[in-house]
Each structure stands twice: as C-alpha cells, then as structure tokens.
Ligand code: IPM
C-alpha cells in the first residue's frame with residue numbers, strides 16, 4: 001500500500017482544533033482510497049517558544065525534511081511579540097525549504113455567503129499563485145539614525161530573473177492543467193500577471209518581460225493578460241468572473257488573497273499551500289490562530305480540511321483530494337455560516353460530517 005510521511009504542525013490558538021478535523025478527514029480519505037498517512041507531530045509554535053525560548057530547534061528543518069509534506073495549523077501567540085513566530089517559524093520554513101509558490105484558490109462553495117452582491121460559485125472561482133520567497137519578504141534593507149528626526153528606512157523589493165522565471169513557469173503549467181478550459185468552464189486557459197508596471201517599472205518590468213517571453217515561446221496555448229494590482233482589487237469585487245489563474249509577487253499576493261478570502265466567505269474557508277515543486281511543501285489554512293475562539297469547539301475547520309485536500313492533490317492522490325472537495329461542497333449548504341461560533345455546528349461536528357461523506 002502506498003504510504004506518505006506527513007509532518008503535522010498544529011501550532012497555536014485554534015490551530016490544533018482545526019488540524020484535528022483535517023486529520024480526521026484525511027484518515028477517512030486514506031481508508032477509502034487505499035493509502036496510508038504516517039503522521040509525525042511537531043510542537044513548534046508559541047507555547048513551545050515560551051517554554052524553551054527557542055523558536056525552532058536547530059534540527060527542525062532537517063526533521064521536517066524527512067517527510068513527504070507538512071500540514072500546518074496556525075502560528076502566532078498573544079504573549080509573543082508580533083513577528084517573532086511568524087518570521088522564526090512560518091517564513092523560515094518557506095525560505096529554508098524554498099517553497100517558492102503560494103497557491104491560494106479563491107472559490108465560493110455552494111450555500112456560502114459572500115459580501116459580493118449578485119455573485120455565486122459560478123463567478124467566484126479562480127486561483128492566485130503568489131511568489132513566496134522573494135520581493136519585499138527577503139528582509140533586505142535597514143534603518144539608520146533611529147531615534148532622530150532623520151531616521152532612514154529602506155525595505156527592498158528584490159527579484160532575480162531566476163526567481164521570477166520559475167514562478168511564472170509553475171503558473172503557466174498550472175494554468176494549462178487547471179485553467180477554465182481544462183476544467184470545461186471556458187474557451188481558454190488564461191494566466192493573468194498582476195503587477196504595477198506603471199510605477200514599479202524595474203521589478204515589474206522584469207516580471208512583464210519574462211511573462212511575455214516565456215508565454216510566447218513555451219506556452220502559446222495559454223492566454224496571457226495583465227492587470228495592475230490596484231485595478232485587480234476593483235475587479236475582484238466587481239467582476240471576479242473575469243479571472244482564471246493569477247500570478248503575482250509576494251507582497252501583492254499577500255494582500256489580494258485576504259481580499260479574495262473575504263469574497264469566498266472568509267478566512268474560515270480559505271486554504272493554501274506553500275509549494276516547492278521539487279521538494280517539501282507545506283499546507284495551511286490562511287486564517288491564523290483566532291485566539292478568542294481557542295478551546296471553544298467553535299472555529300471553522302473547513303479551511304484546514306481544504307488545505308488537507310490540496311496536500312493530497314500535491315502528493316498525487318487526486319481522486320481522494322476531489323472526494324474531500326466534493327464532501328466540503330455537500331457540507332457548506334448545511335451550515336448557517338462560515339464564521340466561528342455561527343456555523344450552526346461545532347468544529348468537531350463539521351469535521352465529522354465531511355469525514356462521513358468522504359468515507360461513504
Ligand atoms: C500569510 C500571512 C503571512 C505572510 C504572515 C503571518 C507572515 O499573512 O500567510 O498570508 O505575510 O505571508
């Protein structure tokens with residue numbers, strides 16, 4: 001029987017509660033589709049940091065690397081200064097494991113409320129591919145003359161042709177495989193580059209040249225579009241149906257995927273994957289730790305469950321991944337809301353419902 005080694009990192013806040021439900025559903029899928037998940041728990045997070053003073057032990061990346069994938073809950077603790085755990089664990093894993101793609105589907109499931117008037121699952125159905133290790137996130141820059149009125153601060157948006165090219169190639173491949181034409185929803189598979197070529201001419205000039213060169217040469221079958229990031233925010237609200245697959249820089253991707261998440265019903269349902277196409281990938285709900293709901297059995301586990309489905313898709317178990325997604329689509333119409341404590345069910349009940357449908 002096929003077996004996969006999974007590093008399970010529940011993390012902080014409601015992370016452990018949503019990961020427990022994701023694992024429940026993943027186990028149901030494994031049983032149904034005939035593969036095994038060999039899970040190793042990792043306690044990295046705020047509690048451990050407060051106990052040991054160590055954000056990540058020295059061997060953490062090596063230990064994680066013994067696995068086929070990582071399932072992450074959420075990182076962040078109310079008693080730890082903002083940034084310490086995010087940089088020390090989440091960003092460290094992304095960088096050290098070279099997870100240069102952040103895959104974030106923006107998909108409205110049946111029966112889920114969206115703040116977008118007149119839009120439904122037909123209209124809100126696209127994917128953002130965010131470059132995940134470069135740009136403004138490299139930490140390059142610095143301050144001087146702190147404490148004086150002449151303080152200087154620089155934070156550089158850094159991209160190399162290599163970084164841009166590998167991200168774009170992933171995005172073109174993804175569009176070819178999972179674009180609207182491939183899914184029987186449109187005439188073309190379309191990849192749109194989201195940038196700011198009218199102002200940030202250096203960095204997005206590079207993105208734009210690489211996008212058109214690679215597209216013309218190697219992906220003539222994928223339709224190319226370009227939008228400025230500010231206009232993209234407007235279209236995401238006004239006419240999300242125009243989008244198929246989007247590719248963008250790290251910072252822009254961070255910002256627009258929170259906007260996307262709210263249009264798909266909120267962070268309770270928004271899933272993501274930090275992907276190294278040739279290495280170890282890490283799947284996480286994008287919602288965070290939700291400290292006020294910790295331990296109340298009230299948080300929505302669907303984002304974590306959908307991240308689990310993305311993990312199976314990535315591992316090559318696409319039938320099982322589709323089964324989970326279908327089970328989620330059968331569950332959302334029964335729920336009152338995607339918001340914590342307003343679902344009409346507890347966290348465990350939602351997990352049970354999805355697991356039961358998957359196992360059927
Ligand atoms: C995300 C988060 C992280 C990011 C934070 C927690 C460092 O906002 O995954 O979108 O900025 O990438």
Ligand code: MN
Pocket residue numbers: 254255258
């Ligand atoms: Mn973010």
